[in-house]
Amino acid sequence: MYELPGRRNNGTEFQVEIGLNPFHFDDDSVTLACIIDTAERYELERNRRDLAHLTRVSTVGQLTASLAHELNQPLTAILSNVQAAQRFLTADPIDLDEVREILNDIVQADYRASEVIRRIRAVVKKGDLEVVSLDLAGIIRDVVLLVRGDAIVRGTRVALDIEDDLPSVRGDKVQLQQVMLNLLLNAFDAMSGVPSVDRVVSVTLMRESTNTVCIAIRDRGHGLTADKLDKIFKPFFTSKPQGLGLGLSISRTIIDMHHGRLWAENNIDRGATFFVTLPVGDATEQDESR
Known part of the structure; x- marks a missing residue:
C-alpha cells in the first residue's frame, strides 16, 4: 500500500x-x-488525538494545587537565599565562601523548579505520535515525581519496585506518561476513604516473559464490584462527581496501540491492581514488520 x-x-x-x-x-x-x-480515517485519528490531549490537560488540571505547592518550594528558597546573600554583601568583610554557597543553593532550587515545569510540559504537549525506544522505568519515575505533591496533600505514599536491567520498549513517551498519570491518580482516589496509614500505592515494573514487561499499580482501597470491572474501561463511565469518564478508555486505547494489554483485578486482601503489559523493543519491531 x-x-x-x-x-x-x-x-x-x-x-x-x-x-x-x-x-x-x-x-x-x-x-x-x-x-x-482515507480522509475519514485521518479525521477520526485526529479527533482521537485531540480527545486524548484534552484528557491529559484535564488530568493535569486536577494537580493544580499540588503543582503550585511543588513550584512554591524552590521559588521560596530562591527568595530566601537572595535575601541572605544581600545581607552578607553588606557585611564588612564579605564572607565570599558563604555567598558562593548561597549562590549554589539558588542554582539548585532553580533546577528543581525547572524540572517541575519540564514534567508538566512533557505531559500536556500536543503532537503527532512519536514511536521511539523508551526507558519505561524513567517514564514511571517522572510521573511519580509529577504527582508527588498531590500524594503529600492526600497523605498517600508511593512505593516503587523496579527490576534492574529491563529492556527498552518502543512507544510514544507522552502517551505512556498519560496512562501512568491516570492510573496513579485513580489509585489515589480509590483510597480517599481509608485511614492514612493504609494509603500506599505500590508500583511494580518487572519482566513478565522474554518478550514482555509488566507494570502493576496496586492500591489499598475498597476494590471494584464485579459490574465495575466490566464497565470501567468503557467511554464516559465514571464514579467520580467531576470525572469525564474517558481516562481509562483512552488509556486502554493507547496500550492497545502499543500492542499491549491493560486490565484490572481485585486484590485478595483489599483494593485493586491495574496491570499493563507491553512488548519489549525487539518484540514490537518484529510485530510491526509483519
Whole structure:
C-alpha cells in the first residue's frame, strides 16, 4: 500500500491509499489498482488525538494545587537565599565562601523548579505520535515525581519496585506518561476513604516473559464490584462527581496501540491492581514488520 495525496474534481486534496495487485488473466498480465479514500480515517485519528490531549490537560488540571505547592518550594528558597546573600554583601568583610554557597543553593532550587515545569510540559504537549525506544522505568519515575505533591496533600505514599536491567520498549513517551498519570491518580482516589496509614500505592515494573514487561499499580482501597470491572474501561463511565469518564478508555486505547494489554483485578486482601503489559523493543519491531 502507498499513501499519496489525491485531488477531487473540485480541486480539493485528500489522502488516498493505493494498492497494486498483479495477476494473470488468460495469457495476459494485468495489474489491479485499488484506490481508497482515507480522509475519514485521518479525521477520526485526529479527533482521537485531540480527545486524548484534552484528557491529559484535564488530568493535569486536577494537580493544580499540588503543582503550585511543588513550584512554591524552590521559588521560596530562591527568595530566601537572595535575601541572605544581600545581607552578607553588606557585611564588612564579605564572607565570599558563604555567598558562593548561597549562590549554589539558588542554582539548585532553580533546577528543581525547572524540572517541575519540564514534567508538566512533557505531559500536556500536543503532537503527532512519536514511536521511539523508551526507558519505561524513567517514564514511571517522572510521573511519580509529577504527582508527588498531590500524594503529600492526600497523605498517600508511593512505593516503587523496579527490576534492574529491563529492556527498552518502543512507544510514544507522552502517551505512556498519560496512562501512568491516570492510573496513579485513580489509585489515589480509590483510597480517599481509608485511614492514612493504609494509603500506599505500590508500583511494580518487572519482566513478565522474554518478550514482555509488566507494570502493576496496586492500591489499598475498597476494590471494584464485579459490574465495575466490566464497565470501567468503557467511554464516559465514571464514579467520580467531576470525572469525564474517558481516562481509562483512552488509556486502554493507547496500550492497545502499543500492542499491549491493560486490565484490572481485585486484590485478595483489599483494593485493586491495574496491570499493563507491553512488548519489549525487539518484540514490537518484529510485530510491526509483519
